Amino acid sequence: MPIEIRLPDGSVVEHPEGSTGLDVAAAIGSRLAKAAVAVRLDGEWLDLSRPLPHGGSIEIVTENTEDGRSVLRHSAAHVLAQAVLDLYEGATFAIGPAIADGFYYDFKVDQPFTPEDLERIESRMAEIIAADQPFIREAMGRDQALELFSDHEFKREIIETVEPGEVPAGDEVTVYRNNGFVDLCRGPHLPSTGRLEAVKLLRIAGAYWRGDEANPQLQRIYGTAWESKKELEAYLHRLEEAERRDHRRLGPELDLFSFPKEMGAGLVVWHPKGGLVRKLIEDHSRRLHERYGFEFVFSPHLAKEDLWNTSGHLQWYAEGMYPGMEMDHGDAYRVKPMNCPFHIMIYRSRGRSYRELPLRLGELGGVYRYERSGVLHGLLRARGFTQDDSHTFCTRGQLADELAMHLDFVLRWLKDFGFTEFEADLSTRPDKYVGDPAQWGEAEEALAAALDRAGMEYRVAEGDGAFYGPKIDVHVKDAIGRRWQMSTIQVDFNLPERFGIEYAGPDNAPERPAMIHCAKAGSIERFFGVLVEHYAGAFPTWLAPVQAMIVPVADRHIDYARSVAEQLANAGLRAEVDHSGETVGEKIRRAITAKTPAVMVVGDRDVEAGTAGYRRYGADEERRGVSVDEIITELAAEAQPPGVSA
RNA sequence: GCCGAGGUAGCUCAGGGGUAGAGCAAUUCACUCGUAAUGAAUAGGUCAGGGGUUCAAAUCCCCUCCUCGGCUCCA
Incomplete structure (x- = not known):
């Protein structure tokens, strides 16, 4: 009995039972068949060579799309694993997904890989690709799969922990074979290894099994794969372009800033030219803050430990803070990682009335956070940095308008520095949190409403919120399409509670204000670093140190x-x-x-x-x-x- | 913090048990020039820091610091 296939243009074609995705593509055109890497039937991924199990809407996925490339890259990852297992006795493999612009595979091997190993593996991969081995899909029961991968502990763990919902056929898993190699995999894959036109291994890195430090550390090999040599070259060129724009290279070259070793990791000094540009950025920050109704305050770099206890930082954020310093009368002091408690002190310095809300306090506040040595990255991740921070105290009723205003401010700010593409993340309650879940819900809704009002599309990042409240993070795309997190707007019902701050309502009853934390640039240092890369060091005239x-x-x-x-x-x-x-x-x-x-x-x-x-x-x-x-x-x-x- | 790769002149890098090297930058001198590199000379180093092995260490070994690529976290 023939099956009915609906094409993306809405037309319906009939194919004999047992037809494959490739048959459908070939019936449309030989060029399409050549470019096809997989199909989606009613949204379900299928290998090109797999008989279509039923009729439905089909989408031919071609190699020059992001989806198509991810199929290609996933197949390249298999070839990588095949090469490594071939070459290294006793090696076992963990996971190997396609990622943005490439793929990786994690291995457990006796000896860490060296750059020479990479060349060896790459040549072996070339042989496998030249042999044009077909990828063959096979479904099997869990027990059989456990038996098949009896020597591979990570594969067994994956099989054992696969959620029933992840596998369409209930208790079955699928594997893909090519030649003697077999890997647990959902697919889809290319028809054969020969379809890989342009593959290159890039680097070796350590990575923990399932990203958890408590787990064994594996050896990860990163690679990239493209549908043509030309695309691969273009990608490698983009990497070079990114390197050319690297602020860590341009900073010293243009005499903007440096990280003297004598001072310690993650600590920057600003040279006159960099200082001038930074001042212009800060001037603009102050100008806009004033325009949006903020007032400026200043606060010290450290405070008694008690303050950080009250705020919850010592309970929730201690690992990001520097250790205490013993000072007078045995009191320990802590260097500030955030400005919020100080602004609360200002709010609390006298009685407040509903008539003076919203109260918007801004500060270019220098903060210090203990970042683990491995994560430091020039100005983009430093240990000492300056937030263009503000804290707005308002009534619950004012929250929606205030959030809309903050979002407007943030977008104005980013546009002023030449960014035109924005993406927002709405981060919700994390596992480690303080406060009442109902209040979290209210705050999350208020943030979503602000995004809707601004007509911004956003992604929900479950569990990515700060410990004290949910937030909107605004990301920008820079001149070469990279995504950077910049601004953040956070709602907080918790700190007002912890510090017991109040205002007198119209009926003279004490009310608790809500708080909005907002950083427009995020960190001035980070913002500056992103600007250097965005402009490739060529600042627009208004920011250029010498015009x-x-x-x-x-x-x-x-x-x-x-x-x-x-x-x-x-x-x-x-x-x-x-x-x-x-x-x-x-x-x-x-x-x-x-x-x-x-x-x-x-x-x-x-x-x-x-x-x-x-x-x-x-x-x-x-x-x-x-x-x-x-x-x-x-x-x-x-x-x-x-x-x-x- | 963990895995890997590194740290030699201001910068980019060569040298790998036996006298510390190059290009660019800097300084001086000559040239005074019309749109992306004038020429010559000079100066510049605890070879990241500390310890060890050796007759002898930039070089081999150990520790620490810092940098880079990742893991993780975040602005």
Whole structure:
């Protein structure tokens, strides 16, 4: 009896019973059949070579889509495991999924892999791919699978812990064989290993079984796979591009900041140029905070341990905090990992009325968190950093409007720095939490409502909230498509409770305010690091430490160069004169290498005419004889911070 | 913290038991130049730090610190 297959365009075709996904694809076109890697029938993944079990809506998954690539990568992971098991006696394998841009496989081996091993494994993989071994799917009972993988402890553990719901056929699991190799796997896979066009192993890393430090540590091999050599090359090129933008390289190169070893890991010093850019960022932060109705406060770097007991930090966050310091009268003090308790102290310094709510307190507060040595990563993960932190105290009734305002603020802030794509995560109650679950629910709903009001799509991250409350995290996509977490907005009913803060309501009865924690940049350091990578070190004019470099052609033009610099300075622009003894070409090269937005070359003709040769960063050619006034007008317009008129 | 790879001049890196090297940067001198590198000379090092083996250690061994790629966590 033929089966009816509905194609994505809505048309229905008939195929004889026993037809495979490949048959369906081939009937549509030979090119489609060639590009196909798997099919989805009513949403269920099937191998291309598997007879379709029933009719339904079909989707041919091709190799040039993200879904298609993940099939490809998953098959590549199998080949990797096959190669490793071939080459290393006694090796056993754990899991090997496709991930963004690639795949990995975890192994337990007697000796850790070396870079030379990687080459050896890669050549073995090439042989397996050249042999074009078919992947053959086989379903079997759990007992049989346990028997099959009797030598492989991790596979046995997976089989034993598979949830019944994860396996469509109840108590069955599936394995895929190619040649002598067999792996437990849900599939789907490519028809054969020969379909792997472009595979490359990238690096070796340690990884714990199931990501838990209590479990044995395995050896992980990362690789990448693409549908063509060309795509692989493009990917490797993207990796190089990311490396070129690395803020840890650009920071010292552009003389912005450094991490002197003498100070300790994760601690940064800002050089004058970096300090200037940072100040401009902070100025903008203050400007927007004021515009959105925040007031500025300041608080100390440490406080008595008691305060951190009351706040719950010592109970819930102790491992992120530095140890106590003994001070007067045996009191221990702790360096602050967060600013919130201090802002509560300010709230609590006198009686509060409902009439003064919402009370919005902001601070660029330096905090210190003990990050484990292995996770430090330049400015993106430091041990000392500055939060553009705020705490808003409001009534329950004000919460929805306040959250909407905070979200608006955050998006304004991010747009001002050139980010245009945003994604939000709504993180809900974690396992370790304080407070009443009903209040958590209320807070989570309020956050979701704010996202809906802003028309933002979001993903729910179950259990990712802070210990004191749920939160919205806003992520941005940078210039090369990477996703960074920036801002966070958190609702908190708990700290007000713990500190017992109140306000007098209209009927003079004491009420408890709600609190909103919000960091717009997140950490200024991290934000700065992301900006460096986003702009590849070439800051827009309003943030550039030097906005114009003036290059005299010969020494006799230095006086004129200085007078031009003065004109620019009078217009509020940051200009420098390069009076070094280098050639014109070299001085220009230096200015471009420093990513200066504008280079102005001045020679005899310019001295006479009041002009300059004008070269913009990124432009291929310069313009000669441009009037200095015209240049000043153009640069001064660009130099205005976003939302500030000249 | 754990697994792996590293740390040699300001930067990028060579050298692997027997006198510390290169390119770029820096300094000085000459050149005064019209849009991405003028030439020459000079200076610069507890070879991350400490301990050990050795007649002799940058080199081999141990410990510590720091960096990088991951695991985990987060801003």
